[in-house]
Amino acid sequence: MCTKKIIINYIVYFLNMKNKLISFILLFCFLLGLKFFFLPIYAPFDIKLREFLFKLHTPSSASEAVVIIDIDSKTLETLGQWPFSRLKFSQVLYNLSAAGAGIIGVDIVFSSEDRTSPHQMAKSLNIQGDFQNSDEVFANIISNTPTILGYYYDFQASSTQSPPSSPAIFTKVNFSNQNTLRQASGVIGNIEPIKSAAYSSGFFNVLGLQTGLVDKVELLLNYEGQVYPALAFEMVRIASQSNTVNLFYNASGLEGIGLETGDIKTDIHSGINLNYRGPAHSYKYISFLDIYTKNFNPKEVEGKFVLIGTSDLGLHDILPSLYDAGLPGVEVHATIIDNLLNNDYLYTPSYHELIEVLLLIFYTLILGLIYNLISARMSLVFSILIFFSSLYLNYWLMFSLNQIYNFFLPLLALVLSTLMFSFQAYQREQKQKSLIKNSFSKKVSADVVEELLHQDINTLKSQKKEISIFFSDIRNFTKISERLEDPQRLIRFLNAYLEPMSEEIIEAKGTIDKFIGDAIMAYWNAPLDLDKHADIAVKCAIKQLQLLKELNVSLQEEFNEKIEIGIGINTNEVIVAEIGSIGRSDYTVIGDAVNLASRCEGLCKFYGVQLIITQYTRAQLSEKFLLRELDTIKVVGKEKPVTIFEVIYDEKRIPVNEIKVYEKALSSYKKGHFQEALKGFEELRSSSSLLYTIYIQRCQDYIKNPPLHFDAVYEATQK
Template sequence: MRRIGRRDIVAAMLIALLAGAVFTSPPLQVLQGLSLDILTALRGKLIGDRRDPATSPVVVVAIDGETYDTSPFKGSPTLTWTREIGRVLGSVTEGGAKVVGFDVIFPSSIEQSEIPFGDAPFGSRLKGFDRDYLIALRKLSDGGKLVLGERLSNDHPERPDRAQQLAVRANIRALNVHTDPDDVIRRMPLSFSIDGKPVPAMAVELATRALGTKLETGPSGAMQLSGYAIPSAVPNTLTLNFRGMGRDIPAYSFADLRACVEKGDTDFFRRAFEGKVVLLGSILDFDDRKLTSMRLSGGYDGTPAPRCALPAPTSSAQKARSDIAGVFVHATAVRNLIERDVVTELGFPMRAIFTIVFAAIIAVAGCMLAPGGALIAWLALTAAYTAMAVGAFVQALALPLTEPALASLAALAMMIGYRFVLADRDERFLRRSFAFYLAPEVIDTMVASGKMPALGGEMRNVTMFFSDLSGFSSIAETMTPGELVTLMNEYLSAMTDIIESNGGYVDKYIGDSIVAMFGAPADDPAHARNAVRAALKCHAKLAELNADNPAFAGHGLSHRIGLNSGEAVVGNIGSRRRFNYTVMSDTVNVASRLEGANKYYGTAIMASAATVAQTGDSFAWRELDAIRVLGRGEAIKVFEPLAEKGAESAEQKTVAAAYAEGLACWRAREFAKAADAFEGAAMNDPASNLFARRAKAYSINPPPPDWTPVNTLEGK
């Protein structure tokens, strides 16, 4: 066993910090979801769940393959099933169900059919077909026993038929789910903002009605349900706990229940549904299938429930699948809330600490032991930690798993490499260890003082610079890895050179995005002017790269840049074990939102009024609009820089003048005049085209008297 000194300990700590920072960084956030998937699989395989499905507080009424093959549904379009659905739901609620939720949406009625049938549309011959169904909906809704589902979307929302909406009044809740970047559902939303007010999601609404309470905000800011503080790693979500791998929720065949209604067996409905939350949904093999954290081990579409009238199908037994029916995702969320069994995930600081500590232990082992012995130590410690994590997951606590395992393995490899460069001098060691995430000025201070960096920050007036390539994901799909790397290196190098040559500091790269600040770490009284100048040069440089650089040929890249100035905390920010020289404040958030807001106006650069005010008369600007960005209630005036003062083209002046005239008319509610003014430049100016269409619409249907000329942006 090799003796280690202070220098080795410092090296191990720094390597652990670096490995922890990498494997808990946003680009590798997918590892957090992978940890949940592995823990779910290991718990299911090693421990399982012995709960009786009959004790489940939630059950599913399943529109399954049997339903489609059984009379009277066989060969009938689903729009004709509504009356039978109403009859079954009536029996379910009469049997004592607390509340029924719809995971199916009937966006239209057969009565609306315009298909010719004889001398009249088919729908006109079926007037009144849905009357009994609508009466059933109204009765159940008025009794607080029914919630219909809808899917919210800015582009294509999906809602029940208008008659159904009127029947149930306000008893409609969103079925939208929270999907991670890898298209896996591990969490569910708690609420949605509708008309500026938080409205519970479907699962939360059903749980609140079952518990006879409301969703509230607790003293700590966490959402509470009947005194239960709902754990929420991602704001406004709960992390699903698939404790029974889907088999802990009974699934009643809709066909059998319909036959049970015909049979008149009211006792069966009482035994099956008394005191239960009921979800109606499809469990077909091809409809509404969801990947969840059960994807590695496989989940089940519930457990077949007792039968009432029809014989059980002769099909083979259930098999585990990587995807499950969406209705069981909602059912699991309801059960988690009622039983207070939501998974608690550690926040980013604690996950980083777990990862860094584990990596540090392995790094020290790598410094003390031979490479083979260190690898065996890694295997043994990782196995022991995994067992501890599975034990914690049984108690609904999700410890990070993949991040510590991978970070420690990387730390081990780095420590073995370090042992070959023991003669490195301290300055070289510090620069190599911190160059990727501390500003050069900070590293120079460290080298001069001979001290490690410490936590701390200061309030500075800065200008934040956010940029992002437009539609880059679709372009990247057409490129080989080598081409993509070459393109990104060329682009990021060119943009970084411009930013740094104008006094900016690149805080971080996030994929193809760049986050930079002007005014820190080095003092710069002209930080706003330098930021705007850098943005204009970056835009011009991208056009040059598109025209002359072979790596950019045929791709036609474009980017969006957001600029905002204001007070911010800058400095070494983080935990005692890991921190970055970075910036924090609302100034940063607004700059990020302005970058995204460019896509609504078709602009490349957007700056706030605060930035414009700090640039003096250095640039020619045009005011774009007053907007309200996501997550911020106050309206912001936004501007587009055209060029250095006096360098704008004749066309830019003409468009800016017409736009200013149209904007003044818009704000004065003279929409017809505004449309005429914007129309003149709409052909070549997306922002003018946007306002021309908005002004035309308002000239036909004027807004209410309390209208304010503020555009509320719903996306980021």
């Protein structure tokens, strides 16, 4: 039964929440569409986020196993106009090989004959003879050195050139026609005999520029149905002695590349994200000229990966990276080699889209639910905490697990969700303020209204709360209204009474619930918490009775009428809530405690007193009041008896000795000693109190007809 109730409560809660959640659902759908259909729009922002995290990160030191031979400005100034003679390249390759270079990668394509070659010059001048062919010399050097040539793929136009050779064997694992490698249309390669002289070659296209920065590179691509490696990857493959390269596929496409030294995790296009070691020139650079002139230490290149490229701006091989807007292209290849050797490249897992969608769900739908359970201020603090936690999570995934996810969209979702909830909270706050003004402007003081406007929005939510309930009513008002006759005069008379009484309640920080004809219903401790609310309610009732004496003087003069009232107060837990229809509602209190307070007011006439409180109110009093126990009674409609007390606000009206005699007689009565009790009550008969008459009659009845079981509980027969 309990479980069923919990389920029902959740269903009701969700139905109440659905309108608030619709906006978060729409936001989720919008961001989901943006993710899958508008990548070019948000991708640059994701790169910027990654760039920011890279700048916070202290990069690892560049590998000493990678060296760059730089065709720098010094080289160009000394060796002459570019491109210079292949004989100079031959000399550099020879010197590097002689120094023990482990493997040499050339980030240059030799796509035309050497114009400085004697053979080519004689040919262009139509001179017959056997002249030196520098391209053949260069090819011969290449074939005798550990040199890997570079070349370039074209993705726009096709070409008639034959594809370069690669000794690697690519084996596809779990392949079922998931061709996700990029397809090249043409190739711009090295001329013969240079191309055939090299043991292997690799393309040096940088395929990660779609976002404007080189943050990702692809290690393989497809050309004419065959797989071909990138220059840096091919150098690592050869160094690892991996004759066979395994290509691992899943349902989405490529997910990794296997070498003898281990597997490389990639995206479906064979892409990895570069883990840069810093800005430009993070690696060891040696001038091409110094190698050419043998002005270098052979140990600087011995057994190392050597890349020949350029950092000169005039040769147009400068690329933007996450660290540097002017990174030499050759350093991209150096970074690839470094990352693959140290296995700390960054990659996008094959399941990244699932994770990113789950993040979007959390940052929209789940946060939408959470926000509606907490205050607007807490939601802002929570959002800030989540924002920086997400940044840290992104940072940790990148630099601890080497995984790349798109965190820009989730963070955008977080910001938009927070703004959306803040707007909703603002709307609710304005509605709440309007509700407060409409509901309480005539019920409480202006100070209380102002305080309510600055309270949390949950202040007026339905809740159980202990309050002190007050009812007052004019005695014999029907006869008064008959005597006054004129309706206008009657209303003036009634307002002359209600206005000062209402002011007393409002001044005492009470809430006027309603006027029921000549009756007033009020309460304390709602909607705002009020310490000692029972004391305040009783003191307010006493002030009203004292004020009534003065008021009766003016009423007698103007209307020739006097007013007598009865007041009942009860303190207990009730439900406080906005109750009514959509178009008409009121903030009020409901519960048995309210009905009991009303019954107490009605009993004032029965016992001939002016102010009755219940045992529950008495228990909450912290200040001293002169109280007289009246009775233990079962009010109409209730089985549980309650003890009621009269609050004696005028001690002169009832002498202390009289109270002592009464309490002694009441004690005897409650013990069932009716003769003794009767004697005490008859002693007080001269005071003409209706209360004593009631007990005298009861004692006489019980003496005549002794009860079998006496519990001293009187059962009321009328309200």
